[in-house]
Amino acid sequence: MARKNQDIVTGRRALVTGASSGIGEAFAKRLAQDRYDLVLVARNKERLEELAAKLRAERGVGVKVLPADLTKTVQLRKVERAIESDEHLEILVNNAGFGTMGHFADLDAAVEEDQIRLNVLALVRLTRAALPHMVERHRGAIINVSSMAGMQPGPTTATYSATKAYVNAFTEGIFEELQGSGVQVQALCPGFTRTEFQQRADIDTSALPDLAWMEAEEVVDASIAGLNGGDVLCVPGLLNRLLATTVSSIPRPVARRLLGTAARQVLR
Numbered sequence: 001m002a003r004k005n006q007d008i009v010t011g012r013r014a015l016v017t018g019a020s021s022g023i024g025e026a027f028a029k030r031l032a033q034d035r036y037d038l039v040l041v042a043r044n045k046e047r048l049e050e051l052a053a054k055l056r057a058e059r060g061v062g063v064k065v066l067p068a069d070l071t072k073t074v075q076l077r078k079v080e081r082a083i084e085s086d087e088h089l090e091i092l093v094n095n096a097g098f099g100t101m102g103h104f105a106d107l108d109a110a111v112e113e114d115q116i117r118l119n120v121l122a123l124v125r126l127t128r129a130a131l132p133h134m135v136e137r138h139r140g141a142i143i144n145v146s147s148m149a150g151m152q153p154g155p156t157t158a159t160y161s162a163t164k165a166y167v168n169a170f171t172e173g174i175f176e177e178l179q180g181s182g183v184q185v186q187a188l189c190p191g192f193t194r195t196e197f198q199q200r201a202d203i204d205t206s207a208l209p210d211l212a213w214m215e216a217e218e219v220v221d222a223s224i225a226g227l228n229g230g231d232v233l234c235v236p237g238l239l240n241r242l243l244a245t246t247v248s249s250i251p252r253p254v255a256r257r258l259l260g261t262a263a264r265q266v267l268r
């Protein structure tokens with residue numbers, strides 16, 4: 001008797017990059033709850049397998065683990081091929097990303113390059129891999145996880161803010177191209193969210209009040225709700241939306257100066 005393919009249960013699939021922690025893990029949990037089979041991508045195979053086992057057992061969905069370092073050309077190509085050949089893919093969440101903090105001249109050039117490879121290049125390649133099938137079928141959604149940091153220049157986070165500004169502009173561009181196609185795209189722009197991000201970026205957030213933070217699950221819920229509502233730029237949380245509106249109404253040189261002053265306090 002032919003063995004049942006354990007990866008296909010519901011026949012509707014979502015692929016999440018950076019699914020081993022934080023916002024990506026929260027997306028995986030939410031999409032499993034919404035009855036999507038999953039493909040989970042990140043470098044840490046053990047963490048992905050642990051999450052996959054939990055979601056199979058608790059949600060009864062099919063979960064495939066695809067470990068990959070998306071800054072590496074060959075490994076990125078492996079994920080691209082998996083997407084290109086997947087007729088069941090309905091949702092792509094380009095979430096994997098990281099940031100660095102410091103004066104650009106002092107930062108490691110290779111790490112800055114990897115940041116652009118992951119936050120920008122991988123996201124562009126995977127979007128390109130997913131779109132043709134989605135457009136052909138007149139259905140599907142791509143969520144590109146950006147950041148509020150992409151909405152203004154980022155003194156001491158220059159590369160990170162620039163990668164996220166790219167994600168916003170790129171996503172808005174294809175959003176217009178896809179009007180009437182049945183395919184949705186969203187740039188999700190969270191503010192401070194409790195994940196491993198700050199620790200990995202070596203950012204001291206001890207002075208930030210509780211009020212400034214959101215949980216990864218809240219960010220994901222806002223994204224899914226925004227997707228159904230057709231928002232291209234989704235800023236989760238009332239406080240973040242107020243902040244985004246305020247910053248965008250300030251002249252750019254003033255915003256830049258204020259952010260530079262704030263960044264100097266953090267770096268001291």
Ligand SMILES: NC(=O)c1ccc[n+]([C@@H]2O[C@H](COP(=O)([O-])OP(=O)(O)OC[C@H]3O[C@@H](n4cnc5c(N)ncnc54)[C@H](OP(=O)(O)O)[C@@H]3O)[C@@H](O)[C@H]2O)c1
Nearest residue numbers: 018020021022023042043044069070097147193195196197
């Ligand atoms: N947390 C925040 O305050 C915040 C705010 C705004 C935007 N964001 C954005 O949210 C997204 C998710 O970050 P997070 O906050 O959830 O941080 P996180 O907990 O550090 O998660 C980052 C994820 O990306 C994966 N990843 C990192 N490098 C990778 C690589 N080279 N190849 C493949 N996967 C890689 C990590 O898994 P492995 O280590 O296993 O590879 C992990 O699953 C990022 O794009 C970030 O820029 C976060």
